[in-house]
Each structure stands twice: as C-alpha cells, then as structure tokens.
Amino acid sequence: MDFIGLSEGLQQLPAPLFYVGATVLLLVSLLILRVASNHMTFKAPPVYEPIPFVGGLIKFVQGPMRLMSDGYRSKGEVFTVPLAHKKMTFLLGPHVSAHFFKANDDEMSQQEVYEFNVPTFGKGVVFDVDHKVRAEQFQFFAAALKTAKLHTYVPYFVSEATEFFGKWDQQGVVELQTELSHLIILTASRTLMGREVRENMFRQVTDLYHDLDMGMLPISVMFPYLPIEAHRKRDRAREELSKIFAKVIQARKASGAQENDLLQHFIESRYRTVYNGRMTNEEEITGFLIATLFAGQHTSSITSSWTGYFMMTHKEKWMKPAIEEQKRLMREHGEELSVEVLNKMEVLHAIITEALRLFPPLIMLLRKAKTSFSVTTSKGQQYVVPKGHIIFASPAFSHRLAGVFERPDEFEPDRFQAPREEDKRRPFSFIGFGAGRHGCMGSNFAYLQIKTIWSVMLRNFDFEMVDPFPQAQYNSLVVGPGPCRVKYMRRKLKV
Numbered sequence: 001m002d003f004i005g006l007s008e009g010l011q012q013l014p015a016p017l018f019y020v021g022a023t024v025l026l027l028v029s030l031l032i033l034r035v036a037s038n039h040m041t042f043k044a045p046p047v048y049e050p051i052p053f054v055g056g057l058i059k060f061v062q063g064p065m066r067l068m069s070d071g072y073r074s075k076g077e078v079f080t081v082p083l084a085h086k087k088m089t090f091l092l093g094p095h096v097s098a099h100f101f102k103a104n105d106d107e108m109s110q111q112e113v114y115e116f117n118v119p120t121f122g123k124g125v126v127f128d129v130d131h132k133v134r135a136e137q138f139q140f141f142a143a144a145l146k147t148a149k150l151h152t153y154v155p156y157f158v159s160e161a162t163e164f165f166g167k168w169d170q171q172g173v174v175e176l177q178t179e180l181s182h183l184i185i186l187t188a189s190r191t192l193m194g195r196e197v198r199e200n201m202f203r204q205v206t207d208l209y210h211d212l213d214m215g216m217l218p219i220s221v222m223f224p225y226l227p228i229e230a231h232r233k234r235d236r237a238r239e240e241l242s243k244i245f246a247k248v249i250q251a252r253k254a255s256g257a258q259e260n261d262l263l264q265h266f267i268e269s270r271y272r273t274v275y276n277g278r279m280t281n282e283e284e285i286t287g288f289l290i291a292t293l294f295a296g297q298h299t300s301s302i303t304s305s306w307t308g309y310f311m312m313t314h315k316e317k318w319m320k321p322a323i324e325e326q327k328r329l330m331r332e333h334g335e336e337l338s339v340e341v342l343n344k345m346e347v348l349h350a351i352i353t354e355a356l357r358l359f360p361p362l363i364m365l366l367r368k369a370k371t372s373f374s375v376t377t378s379k380g381q382q383y384v385v386p387k388g389h390i391i392f393a394s395p396a397f398s399h400r401l402a403g404v405f406e407r408p409d410e411f412e413p414d415r416f417q418a419p420r421e422e423d424k425r426r427p428f429s430f431i432g433f434g435a436g437r438h439g440c441m442g443s444n445f446a447y448l449q450i451k452t453i454w455s456v457m458l459r460n461f462d463f464e465m466v467d468p469f470p471q472a473q474y475n476s477l478v479v480g481p482g483p484c485r486v487k488y489m490r491r492k493l494k495v
C-alpha cells in the first residue's frame with residue numbers, strides 16, 4: 001500500500017482506531033525524517049593532513065602539542081589525522097569529551113592502546129586481560145585506595161618526608177625533581193610494596209624499578225617488544241621483581257603478619273565473578289604493585305615539582321598565603337599532619353590543582369573506538385567518529401583553551417576556588433586526573449602525599465629558584481619539567 005492509499009485506508013476505520021493509526025503513522029514518519037536528516041548532516045570529522053600520506057607522520061614526529069595546536073587552528077575541536085594505516089581522532093575540549101570519558105569498555109577500549117604496558121606490568125594483569133577481569137582487578141585498586149585506607153598511609157608519608165628533609169643541610173642547592181622523585185619512591189615503597197621492601201631491599205628494588213622505567217620509551221608505545229638493550233634490561237628486571245615479591249608474599253603469608261599497605265590488600269583480594277572466585281596469586285600481586293607504582297610515581301613527583309616552582313615564582317601572591325595557611329593550621333593542630341589537617345589546606349590544594357592544570361604529566365589519554373559515536377562541537381557541528389579510530393583526549397591542550405578557563409596560560413589557583421570555580425562550569429573541563437569511568441583512583445592519595453611533602457618543606461625551609469623557570473619536556477612519555485635547581489635555607493616556621 002502506498003502512502004496515499006494508507007491514509008485513505010485509515011479514514012475508513014472507526015474513530016478511535018483512526019486516531020491510534022494516525023498517531024502511529026505520524027511517529028513513523030518523524031522517525032524516518034530523523035534518520036534521513038541524520039544521514040544528511042552527520043559526517044565524519046574533518047581530516048587534518050597537511051601533506052598527503054606522510055603529513056600526519058611528520059607532524060606527529062614534530063611533537064604531539066604542535067600537531068594538536070595546528071590541527072585545532074585548522075579544523076577545530078574534532079579532527080582526524082591519518083597515520084600510516086591508522087586513523088587518529090582528536091577530541092579537544094569539554095564540549096566533545098563526554099563520550100570519551102563516560103563510555104563503557106565495549107564502546108571505548110583501553111586495552112589495545114595501553115597494551116604496550118604488558119611487558120612492564122606483566123602477564124595476567126590490567127591490560128593483558130579481558131575487560132571483565134580488568135574491571136575486577138581495578139576494584140582491588142579502588143578498595144586499596146579508598147578514603148578509609150588513606151588514613152593508614154598518611155603517617156608513612158609524614159615519617160618518610162620528615163626523615164628525608166631531616167638529612168638536608170642548613171642550606172644548599174638541589175635539583176628539585178630529582179630530590180622529590182627520590183622521596184616519592186621511598187614513600188611508595190613503604191605504602192605500596194611494604195615494610196619488608198622498604199627496610200631490607202630498598203636499593204635492590206629501586207634499581208630494578210629504574211631498569212623497568214628506562215625500558216618504557218616513546219618507541220615502546222608502538223613496538224614494546226623491539227629487541228633493544230633497554231627492553232632486554234626491562235625484561236630481566238621484571239623477572240627479578242617477580243622472584244623478590246614471590247618471596248616477600250610467601251614470607252608474609254607464612255608469618256601471618258598484617259601490615260597497613262597495598263601489598264597486604266592485594267594479598268587478601270579475591271575475584272568475585274571470574275576465575276571461580278579464587279584469591280589473587282603472587283604473579284598478579286607483583287603486577288598490581290608495579291602498575292600502581294607506574295601510575296603514581298612520575299605523576300606525583302612531577303606535580304610536586306611544578307607546585308614548588310610556581311610557588312617560588314609567585315612568592316607574594318601564592319607562597320605567602322600557603323605559608324600563612326600552614327601557620328594557621330599549626331596554631332590549631334600543632335605539628336600534626338593527618339588526613340583531617342591536610343584536607344583543610346585549601347590554598348595548597350588550589351596551587352597543586354593549578355600546577356596540574358598548566359602542566360599535566362599525562363598529556364594525552366587514549367582509547368580505541370569499538371563502536372561509532374557522534375560528537376557535537378561548541379559551534380553545533382555534528383560528526384560521527386567511525387569505529388576503529390584511535391581516540392585522543394588531551395589534558396595538556398584542553399586545559400589551555402580560552403573558552404574553558406579564563407587567561408588559561410596564567411597561574412591563577414583561585415580559579416578553582418569560590419566564587420570563580422571555573423572547573424565546575426562544564427563537565428570535563430579539568431581532566432588532569434582524567435575523568436568519568438576511568439578517572440584516576442589515586443588522586444586523593446596523590447593530593448595527600450604532595451600536601452604532606454610541601455607542608456614539611458614550607459614549615460622547615462625558605463626556597464629560591466637558582467635556574468630560570470623550567471620548560472616542560474613534551475617529548476617524554478610522562479611529561480615533566482627539565483632540570484631546575486633551587487636553593488633552600490633551613491628555618492623553623494614561627495606561629
């Protein structure tokens with residue numbers, strides 16, 4: 001029956017049936033129109049390829065920040081860069097980021113894009129397992145890092161920082177990030193890997209961690225098994241760590257000792273819906289510890305360093321208020337540094353967040369699109385991103401967009417405080433810790449650790465920059481500041 005015939009047929013029906021039929025017809029027509037209009041207006045994102053075939057590659061080699069800023073200027077918030085046989089689609093800014101952060105793993109997958117971590121983290125964990133198992137393993141991480149557990153880690157942050165800075169002279173010059181990196185691995189070994197490693201095997205384990213770390217190069221992202229010396233050393237270190245942790249775990253289980261660390265938590269973790277509900281095994285526990293160490297080590301030491309450089313270059317405006325805040329809390333709580341006291345450090349909190357906004361160590365986050373999805377730009381353009389594309393979100397680039405933050409290149413921590421609260425205007429504006437489904441599980445741990453370190457530093461030293469403000473090393477995998485020395489002078493904060 002054609003359309004006219006159908007409407008004539010409808011008129012011959014009794015009145016109630018006629019109305020039902022007409023409504024159904026109307027809805028079907030609207031649906032057809034909607035689908036047709038979608039096909040007319042929804043198109044694939046614009047392609048940014050300055051020189052055909054090799055343009056994307058050349059730009060990528062020149063550095064991801066340059067690629068993003070040129071692509072953004074030329075095409076806007078969404079564009080696709082062909083790179084060899086792959087298509088990379090960039091989603092820059094909060095308007096186009098919701099799907100990236102909210103979609104489930106069947107729609108936006110981490111596995112394919114992060115599986116270069118497998119030789120480092122190990123077999124059977126995180127990016128080497130299907131997403132059902134991974135989801136359970138992430139539950140172990142989440143439980144180990146939940147607020148109640150953080151109370152037990154903070155005393156270790158405090159004792160490690162106090163001991164570390166206690167060894168500094170009356171005054172001196174240090175390369176700040178090298179120092180903070182050392183302190184953070186001491187703290188990590190105490191809170192993650194446990195008392196046995198911290199007290200008896202620290203040197204050995206940190207040397208092996210160093211080899212693992214040096215085995216994760218930009219080239220490893222594309223070719224994680226390339227037969228190069230750095231990868232060979234990485235593999236040897238990974239094997240050694242397995243042996244060390246197997247012994248530590250067996251000894252702890254045998255002694256029945258209960259410790260307040262992530263190792264204990266991972267030992268006691270049990271799968272619920274997979275692997276017939278068995279307990280975690282030694283190889284998996286080793287993998288969880290290494291993955292946690294990699295998630296938190298460079299990211300925290302880099303953010304602590306930028307926090308310091310910004311305070312030292314904004315002494316009147318920001319270091320002074322941060323010191324005043326310490327004095328006020330010392331008047332109220334004495335020397336105590338607990339979760340409650342650290343949570344009251346609003347000025348220091350805003351300074352850390354602003355340092356992370358300007359210089360996020362993870363400059364690009366990746367997913368693989370398993371299904372096509374649509375995005376709408378701030379100007380109302382709609383695109384369908386085809387399945388199979390590698391999708392990039394970029395904290396480093398998006399945080400500097402003028403429409404998102406005011407004077408985005410300026411250091412203004414109060415943008416995170418009332419009344420400005422610029423990060424709350426639109427979801428996914430501040431993504432230094434990622435967001436949504438796979439947002440950072442260690443953000444509270446990181447804030448508490450960095451605040452403890454800077455509380456001890458501000459309470460015991462004055463600081464001055466020796467070198468000019470450092471440049472970010474955008475060609476590294478985890479982006480931090482270049483070398484920069486600071487001068488410290490010991491003094492006790494008077495309240």
Ligand code: HEM
Binds near residue numbers: 145434439445
């Ligand atoms: C300043 C320090 C830190 C920064 C900037 C940071 C940043 C991030 C970012 C951007 C993500 C999201 C990755 C993505 O979406 O692909 C992430 C995820 C994660 N982070 Fe952190 N992180 C920090 C510290 C830590 C610490 C200290 C830990 C653990 C102790 C940790 C554990 C994790 C875990 C387990 C995930 C994976 C969450 C998931 O995929 O569901 N992070 N982090």
